[in-house]
Each structure stands twice: as C-alpha cells, then as structure tokens.
Amino acid sequence: MKGRLPPLATLGPFIALLLACGFFATQNERFLTGGNLSLVLQQVMVVGVIAIGQTLIILTAGIDLSCGMVMALGGIVMTKFATELGLPPLLAVLCGIGVTTLFGLVNGLLVTRIKLPPFIVTLGTLNIAFAITQLYSNSQTVTDVPEAMTMLGNTFALGGTTNVAYGVVLMLALYGLAWFALRETASGRHVYAVGNSPEATRLTGIPTQRVLLGVYVLAGVFYGIASLLSVARTGVGDPNAGQTENLDAITAVVLGGTSLFGGRGVILGSLVGALIVGVFRNGLTLMGVSSIYQVLVTGVLVILAVATDQLSRKGAR
Amino acid sequence: MAADTATGTQAPLVMEARGLVKRYGQVVALDGADFELRAGEILAVIGDNGAGKSSLIKALSGATIPDEGEIKLDGKTIHFKSPIDARRAGIETVYQDLAVAPAMSIAENLFLGRELRRPGFLGSVLRMLDKKKMLEESITRMNELKVGIRSMTQAVETLSGGQRQCVAVGRAAAFAQHVVIMDEPTAALGVKEGNMVLELIRRVRDKGLPVILISHNMPHVFEIADRIHIARLGKRAAVVNPKKISMSDTVAVMTGAKRVDELPADCLA
Amino acid sequence: MRLKTLPILSSIAAAALFAAGTASVHAADQPIIGLITKTETNPFFVKMKEGANEAAKAKGAKLLSGAGKADGDNAGQVTAMENMIAAGAKTILITPSDSKAIVPAIKKARDKGVLVIALDSPTDPTEGTDALFATDNYQAGVLIGQYAKVATAGKPVKIVTLDLFPGHPVGAQRHNGFLKGFGLAAPDAKSNELGKAAEVVCMADSYGDQAKAQTAMENCLQKSPEVTLVYTINEPAAAGAYKALKSAGKEKGVTIVSVDGGCQGIKDVGAGIIAATSQQYPLKMAAMGVEAGIEYAKTGKKPSGYTDTGVTLIAAKPVAGVDSKDVKTGTDLCWGKK
Numbered sequence: 001m002k003g004r005l006p007p008l009a010t011l012g013p014f015i016a017l018l019l020a021c022g023f024f025a026t027q028n029e030r031f032l033t034g035g036n037l038s039l040v041l042q043q044v045m046v047v048g049v050i051a052i053g054q055t056l057i058i059l060t061a062g063i064d065l066s067c068g069m070v071m072a073l074g075g076i077v078m079t080k081f082a083t084e085l086g087l088p089p090l091l092a093v094l095c096g097i098g099v100t101t102l103f104g105l106v107n108g109l110l111v112t113r114i115k116l117p118p119f120i121v122t123l124g125t126l127n128i129a130f131a132i133t134q135l136y137s138n139s140q141t142v143t144d145v146p147e148a149m150t151m152l153g154n155t156f157a158l159g160g161t162t163n164v165a166y167g168v169v170l171m172l173a174l175y176g177l178a179w180f181a182l183r184e185t186a187s188g189r190h191v192y193a194v195g196n197s198p199e200a201t202r203l204t205g206i207p208t209q210r211v212l213l214g215v216y217v218l219a220g221v222f223y224g225i226a227s228l229l230s231v232a233r234t235g236v237g238d239p240n241a242g243q244t245e246n247l248d249a250i251t252a253v254v255l256g257g258t259s260l261f262g263g264r265g266v267i268l269g270s271l272v273g274a275l276i277v278g279v280f281r282n283g284l285t286l287m288g289v290s291s292i293y294q295v296l297v298t299g300v301l302v303i304l305a306v307a308t309d310q311l312s313r314k315g316a317r
Numbered sequence: 318m319a320a321d322t323a324t325g326t327q328a329p330l331v332m333e334a335r336g337l338v339k340r341y342g343q344v345v346a347l348d349g350a351d352f353e354l355r356a357g358e359i360l361a362v363i364g365d366n367g368a369g370k371s372s373l374i375k376a377l378s379g380a381t382i383p384d385e386g387e388i389k390l391d392g393k394t395i396h397f398k399s400p401i402d403a404r405r406a407g408i409e410t411v412y413q414d415l416a417v418a419p420a421m422s423i424a425e426n427l428f429l430g431r432e433l434r435r436p437g438f439l440g441s442v443l444r445m446l447d448k449k450k451m452l453e454e455s456i457t458r459m460n461e462l463k464v465g466i467r468s469m470t471q472a473v474e475t476l477s478g479g480q481r482q483c484v485a486v487g488r489a490a491a492f493a494q495h496v497v498i499m500d501e502p503t504a505a506l507g508v509k510e511g512n513m514v515l516e517l518i519r520r521v522r523d524k525g526l527p528v529i530l531i532s533h534n535m536p537h538v539f540e541i542a543d544r545i546h547i548a549r550l551g552k553r554a555a556v557v558n559p560k561k562i563s564m565s566d567t568v569a570v571m572t573g574a575k576r577v578d579e580l581p582a583d584c585l586a
Numbered sequence: 587m588r589l590k591t592l593p594i595l596s597s598i599a600a601a602a603l604f605a606a607g608t609a610s611v612h613a614a615d616q617p618i619i620g621l622i623t624k625t626e627t628n629p630f631f632v633k634m635k636e637g638a639n640e641a642a643k644a645k646g647a648k649l650l651s652g653a654g655k656a657d658g659d660n661a662g663q664v665t666a667m668e669n670m671i672a673a674g675a676k677t678i679l680i681t682p683s684d685s686k687a688i689v690p691a692i693k694k695a696r697d698k699g700v701l702v703i704a705l706d707s708p709t710d711p712t713e714g715t716d717a718l719f720a721t722d723n724y725q726a727g728v729l730i731g732q733y734a735k736v737a738t739a740g741k742p743v744k745i746v747t748l749d750l751f752p753g754h755p756v757g758a759q760r761h762n763g764f765l766k767g768f769g770l771a772a773p774d775a776k777s778n779e780l781g782k783a784a785e786v787v788c789m790a791d792s793y794g795d796q797a798k799a800q801t802a803m804e805n806c807l808q809k810s811p812e813v814t815l816v817y818t819i820n821e822p823a824a825a826g827a828y829k830a831l832k833s834a835g836k837e838k839g840v841t842i843v844s845v846d847g848g849c850q851g852i853k854d855v856g857a858g859i860i861a862a863t864s865q866q867y868p869l870k871m872a873a874m875g876v877e878a879g880i881e882y883a884k885t886g887k888k889p890s891g892y893t894d895t896g897v898t899l900i901a902a903k904p905v906a907g908v909d910s911k912d913v914k915t916g917t918d919l920c921w922g923k924k
Contacts, residue, residue, distance in 0.1 A: 028809065039804050141850065184443075186434070186446060189432065192420070197417070199414070203412060203416040234800060263418065288789070292751075292791075
C-alpha cells in the first residue's frame, strides 16, 4: 500500500473539485471565504448523508431510486408526530428514522428473498413512499416544528465569519464512520466482495443475502438521519422535499468514482461528488449565471466521471 | 512420497465412498459409485461427459447431497449439507471459475470469509481487521508453495490466468486440513502457465495434503497423477496406475471401447 | 397459490369495474367536467380541485380529475384529457404545464366539440383554448412592486429576485410585473424573458421550492450581502428566503414580497415574515370553470376571452398610495389549510 498512487478514479473527483474551486475563486473573491465554504457544506449535507446509504447499495451493484422520497416521508412522519401527536421530539425523530429503516428493510427483502432487481424494486417503493407522504401530509407543509428538532441546523462559530452547522459535523462524522467500517472491518470488505463477485463470495461461505439485506436496512437508517437534517435545515416538514435529492444522491456517488457495477469505490468520493454539485451551484450563482448551466455542467461531469472510471480500469488490465 | 501402489503397504484411506446414488429426475447421475482417496497422493478423476464425475465431486465437496450411499472422512461417516460443511471438515475446493473477487487484493482474497481480526479491544469491539498479519501470512503461505507473485497487495484482476489459478490453489492449500479438490485447474491455460500450476499441485501434495484432480487434459493427468479414477456410467470403472497403463488404453476404458478385465493386472492400482 | 388467486382477483376487479360502470351510467344525465392540473401535489392545485369538487356537487355535475406527474409533464396531461373525453367529459378545465405543447391535443378536443378552458395560466397562443380564467400574474407582480417601492423608499435599494425557472410564462410575468410596479424598465406582460435592472443584484432560480429557495438566497447573500428587498415567486420560496436571511442575521433589514395568498403565506404576512403578497383565487377559477361547463352542457353557450379571477394585495402594514387589504381579509379568502 505504501508508495502506490491511488487510481485515477479515486483521485479524479478530488482533482475536479479542486479545479472547480480554483475557477470560482478567480471569478468572485467571496467564493473562497470560510463563510461561503461552510455554507456550501450546509447546502450539501442532506444529499451527502443520503449518498452514504446510496454508496453502500451501489457498492453491491444495486441501486436505490427511492432514497429521496423515503427521506421526505421520514421528515413528514417526524414533524407530524411531534406537532400533531405531541410526541417528544426525540421519540418523533426515532419514529421517522424507524419508518425510513422499514422502507430499507422492504427494499432489502424484495431484493434478497424475492430476488427482484433493485432498480425495479426501488422504482416501486419510490412511488409508494411518495404517495404515502402526500396522503399523510395532505400535501401541506408541516410548520411550527419544535426547536429541538431543528438543532442540527444551528451553527457555531469557527472564527471570523465561518459558521459551521452541527448537521455538517454530523455528516462528516458519519462519513468517517462509514469509511472506517468499509475499510477496516470484515463486514465492510464483504460489501465490496458481494458487489465485485457475488458467486465467489457465496462460495467462500460469506452469507451474501444477509450482507445485501444489511446494506439496504442500513441505507434506510441513513435516509432517516438525512430527513432530520432536512427538517433542521429548512425548519419545516416539506412533503415535496427529496424529489431532486433522488438523482442528486446517485449523481454524487457516480461523480465520486464509485462504479455502478459494484465492488469498486471509495465512500469519501461520494462526499466529494456532493460537494462538486454544491460548489457549482454556489459558484454559478455568485457569477450571476443561470441555474440551467449548473444542470448542464452536472450532466457533463457525470459522463466524464463514468468514462474516466472505465478508461482507468481498462488501462490497469 | 507417492503412494505405494503396486504391492506392500498402502497409505491409509483419507476419504472413502461406497454405493453413492444420485438421481436428477429420470436421469441417474451416480449409480452406486465407489471412491477411495489415500494419504499423500494425487488422484485424478476422469470420465466422459455424463459419466458421473462432476456429480461424484459435488457429493464429496458438499455441493450436492447423495440420495443413497455413504461417505467417510478419516474413517468417520460424514453428511455434508453444504459446501461450508465440507470446508469446516477440512476439505477445500478450487472451483473451475476460481471464486475470487477480481477487484480485491490477493491477500484479501486469500482470507475472504475467514478474515483475521486485531487482538484485544480493536478486534473484538471495533472489529478491526489485522491487515498486516493477513498480508504476512499470505506471503508466507505463497512462499511455502513457491508461488512467484511479487506483491500480495495487487488486485487479482491484474494477474495472468495462471497466476490467478495459483492464488486459488494456494488459498485452498493454505486452509485445507484433509483434502484439496481441484476442478479443471489447467483448463484455459497456456503450456508454460499450465506447467506452473502442475508444479504447484505437486508441492501441495508434498506438504502432506492429498489432492483430488478433475481434468480432461490427458497429458497433464498422466504427468501428475499417482492414480487415476475412471468414472463411467455413474460408477467407478477402474482405478489405474499411470506409470503402467498407456494413455490410449485409459481413454478406451473411459469410453467403453475396452473392458476393465481386458487390461493387464499391473495396470490397476 | 399464484395460479389460483389470479382468476379470483380478476373476477373481483371485473365486478368492481362493472359496478362502477353502471353507477356512471345512472349519472349520465349529469354534465361531466374534467379538471387537469399540473401536478397532484402543489397545494394550489389541491385547493383548485377541492373547489371544483364542491362546485360540481353543489350544482349537479360530475367531476373527473387528473394531472401530470410533475411540473412540465405535458404527456401526462394529454393522456388525462384523452381519457376524460373518452369517459364522456364535454368540458375540460386545464392548467397547462407546457403552454405550447398542449395546444394540438386541445385542438383535437375542441374539434370534437369539447369546451376547453385554461385555468391559472394561458396556452401559447392564448386562443388555443375557448377561454381563460386566470390571475393576471403580471398585475400580481405590479401590485407587490408598487408596495415595495413605497415600503423601501428613502434608502438605496438592492433587489434579489428568487424566480421559478427560465422560460416559464408565469415566472416571467410576475417577475416583470414586479419590476414595472417598482418603477423600473421591464418587459411587457407577453414576454417570457426575465427582465434585468441595475438595482437587481442577484437573480436565482428557486423552482418554487422552499429548500431550493433557501439555498438560492444563501448564495445570493454571499454575492451581495447588502440586499434590502427580496421578490419571491411564491410563498414557499419566501419562507425559504426568510430562513436564509434569519440564519445570516439579516431578517430585520430586508423586505420580502411574494405572490399566492395561500393560508400559510397569509400567516407569514401576519408574522412579519412576508411584507406583502398578491393573493390569487384558485377556488374561484375552479368554480367559474365548473359553472361554465354546466352552462355549456345545458345551453351550448361557450365562454370566451380572458376573465380575470382577481388579485388582491394583502399587507400587514399598509403604505401610502397603494391600496391593500389587511391580514384578516386575506385569511378569510385564503386557500389551503386555515
């Protein structure tokens, strides 16, 4: 491991992020300030946490199209339980996370027991979660959310104008935890193995189905935490939240260098991927450029990311 | 250290099977097959398609459960319900598709499913892997078998076909306690790489592990096997001595062109 | 087990369809009106549907409702329209997602003798439908622009606009109306382009979504921290903008104006979050549409042209020279959960 340069697929996204930051720094002197950068971190924290769950699933060569909708449902459940049912905030939050974890369990069971393709399964649960959210909330935003629930949206000063949100700290901690587990524990390595070669993994005695189920359930937990962060950031339970986060999370994972074919990728890459999208959105607004260009740039970057991954692997062979 | 085949003391039986029957619907794959594996030998199992050799191997490695018959390991009757049971009993199998995760390193593949954890708190509570130890062990084991791969941290997919085969064989040899089964180990390999693998198989046997080898490659079989088990029509047709019998006679028995009783006595083993 | 349940399920489904079919045959003498909104989930359209349902029940008509999957889903609206006409609808009320793309499908319907009325936003060209019952979105912008001009008088103004997204007629009309009302040069009501001005220091897209508006406002604040006035496309965007301003400690010195008049928005006006909002009346649009449909079924008379369903400026603090109504009036007339 010593002296070996990480492959292009791992380093590439980070270089892209640095280049983007460098470019925007030349366009507007406010870009590279502590205040602005900590703002970008806040803006990506919801997608960032969703992307952790999505990364785990994509590492097993699966995909979860329902992530954003499940997150929205979690947010509605926790805010409605607190405001209408009068539950104490902590309990309401746990209920919200419980619901998202349940969806993860359903996804996982359909994939492992009934052996349906993840794309199809999560396409179905995406619609189901969306419908339940709209029906339960009656399409109304839930306001007057208790302060305890929005705590993670509050910031603390890190010197000067840099205000860091507690939710960002949580996101970074979760990434650290996921990184550790994937790199240093057997269960983490098994996730990679199942994605890289499910048959080989099965033959070596690893319970592949249990690993897969665990990944989907764990992703559900992360979506629940993301819904808390979403509520904390906006201060409301929004039934229409999460609609773009669905694809944004997958974009972050792909931009981060994780292969859609499974078995390859670095979890920190997903954080970099989420930051790339956030940096472009922030930088283009600072430049006064229309948001449509941000969408265009994201599309181009996704193609570049996947192409780079393919080419760098071909070169290795 | 090859088994003394012709006369005198015979090496003890490591694995034995009597009267194995396996039906798949109307098809009878094993029709009362017998099997014997002696300590310290390389036993090649050959047979035409449909002769029952893969079903036999699957029964021995725990991949299928025979309908009738008995299997004994070191004199004790065993009932494998899955390949994991066989592994736990000390029988390692090298599958035809190798069962390696290409993107992961050699060391990781060696310990896949049997990872070592760090001692103490780090290992039991945090469940951290002892990567350093696994790497050292991999280097040691592979050096024992004289497998010449420089770095155990490189990804398996960067290796040539023969090197990958060596990794799979090395993994089986490293963890097997009683038997190593290999399914077509030299298929799809060129001459040089094929010989490299054959050398490795010899070293496995020399380590004290008997090897069951399934192969279509007659020259390789004749080069390496101590005895040859010929399967035909779901039964054991004969066990022959490659040093005494000719390749063409062996093939003749395999296809049924020649009957076993037409062979001279010293060809049998 | 699967083989057995399939015939059972099919028979139950068939029986249900038959029952539904006979029920609708009994109600065949009721005029059938179809309402197609942009989406099922925007509270504006939820209220519109409720209003239409109530009016239909009260006046003895049968309402079919449908929508596209998302803003911009033209194909979904076309399909809904075809299905409703096949089910016997003689009047279609539609809020077009794509004002140009829906026109051919509407023409086909009109050729079959179906009355088609656009609600809330016009088709392009406006003559694509028999009639239009809508808010004058340009006027809605003008009212809040006029209010803002007086409310922020005395200090140099720096304006941030949080718009819908590029190319949408309603987004352009409200934005340009606001500029006009404020006294700046602006494109006219027919334009789809967002007007620019020196006083506008940042223009960002909010997609009408609270979270996105919050992000857009945060980024605009980074660009121009000295903002004094924020125009927002709708009230969820205003709420998002307020959150961003509050986090930056700037909420006291900035005036926010908006359009919609939903009950949550009026609450925000009362709370001082939004200074003024132009209230529009989706329930009125729907009720008028249902009445026109019943009239057409009875007498064959079609409405025509543009009927302004009205817009009222609601503000907590009135300003000189600009006519506005108070929060109580706004609450009485608001749409959404009271």
